[in-house]
Amino acid sequence: MSIASRLASVEEFLRGIGNALRLQGRRVSAAAPSDNELLGWNATTKKWEPKAGVLNADLTQVDVANEGDETSLYSYTIPADTLGATGGFKLFVAGDMLVNDGAANTLRIRVKLGSTTVFSSDAKDIQDSVDRYKWGLQVWCMNSTTNAQKWGLSLVTSASSSTWPMKILADAKGLIASAYNSSTEDTTTDLVLAVTADWSAASANDSIRKEMAILERIGLSAGTGGGGVKDHGGLTGLGDDDHTGYLLAAGTRAGSTGSAQDFGATGIKADVIAESTGAAGVTIAGFMGLAEVATPANPAQNKLRLFARANGTDIELISLSSTGAECVICTLANGAAPANVLTLNWIE
Structure with missing residues (x-):
């Protein structure tokens, strides 16, 4: 490939980048992405930035046993601006639980973001069992703006020696729960996401263990639905590519x-x-120019200029040639039919 062709390719590439920037009105951050990161919008810096798809994968066992106070099962600090204006996250936490205290001890599970306790379960006296309960907690959170969230939750537990117990809802040794709530935390700041367990009394036979937790970011566009037409009137900061x-x-x-x-x-x-x-x-006002008309054979006739001018009480439509010569094509008088009508015929 010659130097000239290489330069042409580079020029075309740079032109494409320039066009993309004009269309978007924004720039992509210069930060180098890590493996498996995705582009996410930062509403504060007004740039697309690399953001991790999986925010956190935690396989460390945490055992809340013989405790009578609220204790952390899982926590992670979500960095500022990670979620964007319309993004969110999904959290899955799983483990097992021993309930065999022979008393009426209760368990309460809470989910928190920042200073907000988003979910706080009923204090439940779970039926005793020599087999450990298996449990899985799923939490979804989505921003409607950077400081307003909607949440969903699902929790399932069942007591069995099996690694995959299948239970019916009438089984006393099983729990199922779902919940919805909202919050108003400012996600442009660092926020701690936490799941806690709170036994009503300490017992060596009461234990809930977290074995794994996966926190994933959900990134969405600013629109309310996929594939729709964007309302440019709702966009801001478009600079020289102003949507007006x-x-x-x-x-x-x-x-x-x-x-x-x-x-x-x-x-x-x-x-x-x-x-x-x-x-x-x-x-x-002025004239309308039709440049480079291809049909005439004479190059001197390649431009046809038309303009209107006042002549007393009449209005004249004038044709001006490339040499400056003019011709009155039509005279319009008040209440009279057009006069001096000129028919133009192109000769091939």
Whole structure:
């Protein structure tokens, strides 16, 4: 490949990057991504930044046993701006549990984010069993804005010596629960996500163990649904690619209502022009140029310039040649039919 062709390829690549930046109005962060990271929007820096898909994978056993106070089963600090304005996370925690105290001890499980206790279960006196309960907790959290969240939760437990017990809902040695709540934590700051266990009394025969926890980030676009048309009126900070300069969905750009329009000043050139109030009309001062008309054989005729001018009480439509010669194509007088009509025929 020659140097010239290589330079052309580089130029085309850079042009593509420039076009992408103009369309998006933003830049991608220069931070180097790690393995398996995804691009996520940072509402504070206004940039796309590398963000981990899996925020945390914790396989350390934590045993809350012989405790009468609230104790942490799992916790992780979610860094500021990780979730974005419409992102979230899903948490799965699993382990086993021994309940064989011979008393009415109860267990309460809580899920917290920052200073908010989002979920606090009923204090449940779980039926005693010599077999450990298997349990799995799933938590979903989504931002509607950076400081407003909606949550869902599901918890299933069952007591059995089997590694995969299948229970019916009528079985006393099994629990199932689901929940919904909301919170207003500011996710542009660091926030601790925590799951805690709280036994009502200490007993060596009461134990809940966390064996694994996986925390994954959910990244969504700013829209309310996939594949829909974005409302550019709701976008901000677009800089020199201001969305107010776009054509409307109908393919036109309307002028302001009820006043004459200076479309040259607004940068509209070959676009379709439509006045939002038809009775106001559109005034175009100067001439309209049709450059490089291909059909005439004489190059001197390759430009046709038309403009309107006032001549007393009449209005004349004038044709101006490339040499400056002019021809009155049509004269419009008040209440009279057009005069001096000139028919133009192209000769191939």
